[in-house]
Amino acid sequence: xxxxxxxxxxxILASSSPRRQELIKGLGLKVEIRIxxxxxxxxxxxxxxxxxxxxxQLKSMQFEDTLTPKDILITSDTIVWFKxxxxxxxxxxxxxxxxxxxxxxxxxxxITSVCFKTSAKLKTINSITKVTFKQLSNSExxxxxxxxxVLDKAGSYGIQDWIGQIAVTKIEGSYFNVMGFPxxxxxxxxxxx
Numbered sequence: 001x002x003x004x005x006x007x008x009x010x011x012i013l014a015s016s017s018p019r020r021q022e023l024i025k026g027l028g029l030k031v032e033i034r035i036x037x038x039x040x041x042x043x044x045x046x047x048x049x050x051x052x053x054x055x056x057q058l059k060s061m062q063f064e065d066t067l068t069p070k071d072i073l074i075t076s077d078t079i080v081w082f083k084x085x086x087x088x089x090x091x092x093x094x095x096x097x098x099x100x101x102x103x104x105x106x107x108x109x110x111i112t113s114v115c116f117k118t119s120a121k122l123k124t125i126n127s128i129t130k131v132t133f134k135q136l137s138n139s140e141x142x143x144x145x146x147x148x149x150v151l152d153k154a155g156s157y158g159i160q161d162w163i164g165q166i167a168v169t170k171i172e173g174s175y176f177n178v179m180g181f182p183x184x185x186x187x188x189x190x191x192x193x
Contacts, residue, residue: 002190003028009193012073014059017152019160020076023181027190036062040077040088049126051086052077052113057124060117072193073117078180080155082108087155096145096156100163103155105135107170110155110178114186116193125189127182129173131159136167154180 011031013024024031042054055077063073080087082103090096113126144163150156157163159171159178176183 002187003030005191006072006193008070010068010071012063012067012071014063014073014075017180019158019179020181023176023179023183024074024186027183027187034063038062047084048081049111049113049128052079052111053115053124053126056113056115057122060115060122063117067117067119069119071118072190073115074186075115075117076112076181078110078112078154080108081111082106082155089154090151090156092151093145096150097141099156100136100141100144101138103133103136103157104141104167105133107132108155112177112180112182114182114189116189118193123189125182125185127174127177127185129171129175129177131168131178132170133167134169140166 006029011029012034013021013031014034014036015021016035021033038059040055042051046054056075059075059077060073067073087099090099107130110129110131111126113124115122115124148161159168159175174182174184
Protein backbone atom coordinates (compact mmCIF):
# COMPACT_ATOMS: atom_id res chain seq x y z
CA UNK A 1 0.00 0.00 0.00
CA UNK A 2 2.64 2.52 1.06
CA UNK A 3 4.85 1.51 -1.86
CA UNK A 4 2.04 2.52 -4.25
CA UNK A 5 1.61 5.91 -2.55
CA UNK A 6 5.35 6.60 -2.73
CA UNK A 7 5.94 5.10 -6.19
CA UNK A 8 7.10 8.45 -7.63
CA UNK A 9 9.40 9.18 -4.69
CA UNK A 10 12.92 8.04 -3.85
CA UNK A 11 13.25 7.04 -0.21
CA ILE A 12 16.71 7.65 1.27
CA LEU A 13 17.66 6.29 4.67
CA ALA A 14 20.73 7.95 6.18
CA SER A 15 21.53 5.28 8.73
CA SER A 16 24.19 2.60 9.04
CA SER A 17 22.00 0.74 11.57
CA PRO A 18 21.15 -2.71 10.21
CA ARG A 19 18.08 -2.72 12.46
CA ARG A 20 16.69 0.50 10.94
CA GLN A 21 17.48 -0.70 7.41
CA GLU A 22 15.69 -4.00 8.02
CA LEU A 23 12.66 -2.34 9.62
CA ILE A 24 12.11 0.23 6.85
CA LYS A 25 12.42 -2.47 4.18
CA GLY A 26 9.82 -4.45 6.15
CA LEU A 27 7.25 -1.88 5.01
CA GLY A 28 7.74 -3.19 1.47
CA LEU A 29 9.64 -0.08 0.41
CA LYS A 30 12.66 0.28 -1.82
CA VAL A 31 15.15 2.40 0.04
CA GLU A 32 18.53 3.81 -0.85
CA ILE A 33 21.10 3.89 1.96
CA ARG A 34 23.33 6.96 2.13
CA ILE A 35 25.76 7.52 4.96
CA UNK A 36 27.54 10.74 5.86
CA UNK A 37 29.62 10.81 9.03
CA UNK A 38 28.67 13.35 11.66
CA UNK A 39 29.83 14.27 15.13
CA UNK A 40 26.82 13.63 17.36
CA UNK A 41 27.11 16.63 19.67
CA UNK A 42 24.28 18.81 20.90
CA UNK A 43 23.92 22.01 22.95
CA UNK A 44 24.01 21.27 26.69
CA UNK A 45 20.76 23.15 27.37
CA UNK A 46 18.72 20.60 25.40
CA UNK A 47 16.75 18.06 27.43
CA UNK A 48 14.72 14.91 26.84
CA UNK A 49 13.23 14.63 23.31
CA UNK A 50 14.94 17.90 22.28
CA UNK A 51 18.25 15.99 22.09
CA UNK A 52 17.33 13.32 19.52
CA UNK A 53 15.15 15.86 17.66
CA UNK A 54 18.20 18.11 17.28
CA UNK A 55 20.53 15.25 16.27
CA UNK A 56 18.10 13.79 13.72
CA GLN A 57 17.72 17.24 12.13
CA LEU A 58 21.49 17.81 12.25
CA LYS A 59 22.03 14.55 10.36
CA SER A 60 19.51 15.64 7.71
CA MET A 61 21.33 18.93 7.09
CA GLN A 62 24.32 17.00 5.71
CA PHE A 63 22.19 16.18 2.66
CA GLU A 64 20.55 19.57 2.13
CA ASP A 65 22.21 20.37 -1.21
CA THR A 66 21.82 16.88 -2.67
CA LEU A 67 18.06 16.31 -2.49
CA THR A 68 15.92 16.39 -5.62
CA PRO A 69 12.16 17.15 -5.57
CA LYS A 70 11.36 13.42 -5.64
CA ASP A 71 13.57 12.54 -2.63
CA ILE A 72 12.40 11.83 0.91
CA LEU A 73 15.34 11.64 3.30
CA ILE A 74 14.94 9.89 6.66
CA THR A 75 17.39 10.47 9.50
CA SER A 76 17.05 9.33 13.07
CA ASP A 77 18.57 9.37 16.53
CA THR A 78 17.85 7.43 19.72
CA ILE A 79 18.77 8.12 23.32
CA VAL A 80 18.02 6.51 26.65
CA TRP A 81 16.74 9.07 29.15
CA PHE A 82 17.42 8.11 32.77
CA LYS A 83 17.40 10.30 35.87
CA UNK A 84 17.35 13.50 33.77
CA UNK A 85 20.41 12.37 31.82
CA UNK A 86 20.79 11.26 28.20
CA UNK A 87 22.60 7.96 27.73
CA UNK A 88 23.95 7.63 24.23
CA UNK A 89 26.27 4.97 22.88
CA UNK A 90 28.93 3.73 25.32
CA UNK A 91 32.55 4.66 24.70
CA UNK A 92 33.90 1.24 25.75
CA UNK A 93 32.99 -1.96 27.63
CA UNK A 94 33.48 -0.33 31.03
CA UNK A 95 31.14 2.53 30.09
CA UNK A 96 28.60 -0.05 28.86
CA UNK A 97 28.86 -1.92 32.16
CA UNK A 98 28.24 1.28 34.15
CA UNK A 99 25.21 2.16 32.01
CA UNK A 100 23.65 -1.29 32.36
CA UNK A 101 24.41 -1.38 36.09
CA UNK A 102 22.60 1.97 36.50
CA UNK A 103 19.56 0.76 34.48
CA UNK A 104 19.35 -2.50 36.48
CA UNK A 105 16.13 -2.73 38.48
CA UNK A 106 14.97 0.65 37.16
CA UNK A 107 12.63 2.18 34.59
CA UNK A 108 14.04 4.41 31.85
CA UNK A 109 12.73 6.04 28.69
CA UNK A 110 13.88 5.31 25.16
CA ILE A 111 13.36 8.33 22.92
CA THR A 112 13.72 8.09 19.16
CA SER A 113 13.35 11.07 16.86
CA VAL A 114 12.92 10.70 13.11
CA CYS A 115 13.42 13.56 10.68
CA PHE A 116 11.78 13.52 7.23
CA LYS A 117 13.34 15.98 4.79
CA THR A 118 12.46 16.84 1.22
CA SER A 119 13.76 19.67 -0.92
CA ALA A 120 10.73 21.71 0.23
CA LYS A 121 10.00 20.72 3.83
CA LEU A 122 11.25 19.18 7.04
CA LYS A 123 9.20 17.30 9.63
CA THR A 124 10.45 15.73 12.86
CA ILE A 125 8.53 13.24 14.97
CA ASN A 126 9.51 11.44 18.15
CA SER A 127 8.38 8.49 20.19
CA ILE A 128 8.89 7.73 23.88
CA THR A 129 8.77 4.23 25.37
CA LYS A 130 9.19 3.35 29.04
CA VAL A 131 11.26 0.21 29.69
CA THR A 132 11.71 -1.53 33.04
CA PHE A 133 14.64 -3.86 33.74
CA LYS A 134 14.83 -6.54 36.38
CA GLN A 135 17.74 -6.44 38.82
CA LEU A 136 20.73 -7.62 36.78
CA SER A 137 23.69 -9.46 38.27
CA ASN A 138 27.23 -8.40 37.36
CA SER A 139 27.74 -11.76 35.64
CA GLU A 140 24.63 -11.21 33.46
CA UNK A 141 25.86 -7.75 32.46
CA UNK A 142 29.37 -9.05 31.71
CA UNK A 143 27.97 -11.98 29.69
CA UNK A 144 25.89 -9.60 27.60
CA UNK A 145 28.75 -7.17 26.96
CA UNK A 146 31.11 -10.02 26.04
CA UNK A 147 28.74 -11.80 23.66
CA UNK A 148 26.77 -9.02 21.97
CA UNK A 149 27.53 -5.76 20.18
CA VAL A 150 26.77 -3.02 22.70
CA LEU A 151 28.96 -0.13 21.55
CA ASP A 152 26.60 0.91 18.74
CA LYS A 153 23.48 1.05 20.93
CA ALA A 154 22.07 3.88 23.02
CA GLY A 155 22.05 2.84 26.66
CA SER A 156 24.34 -0.10 25.80
CA TYR A 157 21.59 -2.55 24.93
CA GLY A 158 19.32 -3.79 22.18
CA ILE A 159 15.89 -4.98 23.25
CA GLN A 160 15.97 -7.57 20.45
CA ASP A 161 19.12 -9.13 22.00
CA TRP A 162 19.49 -11.67 24.81
CA ILE A 163 19.26 -8.95 27.44
CA GLY A 164 15.83 -7.94 26.17
CA GLN A 165 14.66 -11.51 26.60
CA ILE A 166 15.93 -11.93 30.16
CA ALA A 167 15.87 -8.41 31.63
CA VAL A 168 12.89 -6.43 30.32
CA THR A 169 10.00 -6.92 32.73
CA LYS A 170 7.73 -4.17 31.42
CA ILE A 171 7.40 -1.99 28.35
CA GLU A 172 4.99 0.92 27.87
CA GLY A 173 4.88 2.16 24.29
CA SER A 174 6.33 1.05 20.97
CA TYR A 175 8.63 -1.98 20.98
CA PHE A 176 10.10 -0.90 17.63
CA ASN A 177 10.89 2.50 19.10
CA VAL A 178 13.20 0.76 21.57
CA MET A 179 14.89 -0.88 18.56
CA GLY A 180 15.48 2.65 17.27
CA PHE A 181 12.66 3.13 14.77
CA PRO A 182 9.03 3.82 15.80
CA UNK A 183 7.50 2.09 12.79
CA UNK A 184 3.88 3.04 13.50
CA UNK A 185 4.71 6.75 13.46
CA UNK A 186 7.06 6.41 10.48
CA UNK A 187 4.36 4.64 8.47
CA UNK A 188 1.74 7.26 9.30
CA UNK A 189 4.12 10.12 8.50
CA UNK A 190 5.10 8.62 5.15
CA UNK A 191 1.40 8.32 4.24
CA UNK A 192 1.26 12.13 4.28
CA UNK A 193 4.09 12.49 1.76
